[in-house]
Amino acid sequence: LQINAAIYDPLELLGPIILTWKLLIQDLWKMGMSWDEKLEPEEIRRCLELEKAFNQFDVIEAPR
Structure with a gap:
């Protein structure tokens, strides 16, 4: 469960994944x-x- 606390996602690109962790908790x-x-x-x-x-989602790249 420490994975959820270790995620830094200011743009909330991983929102659906993070939400599933939060629902589990x-x-x-x-x-x-x-x-x-x-x-x-x-x-x-x-x-x-x-x-x-x-x-x-090992690496997520976003072109500038």
Whole structure:
């Protein structure tokens, strides 16, 4: 979940991806999980899927 905190996106080009991370964190919070608890297998799977999707955007180039 540290990936979400490490993203600097002032133009919000990665908004849809960041939103999915924030929704996951929100779901975990609603479940009553604290920061030091281990995730259940389903939540681990969701994290890995989001990480895989995020890694597809290795480099984003924008011409000036």
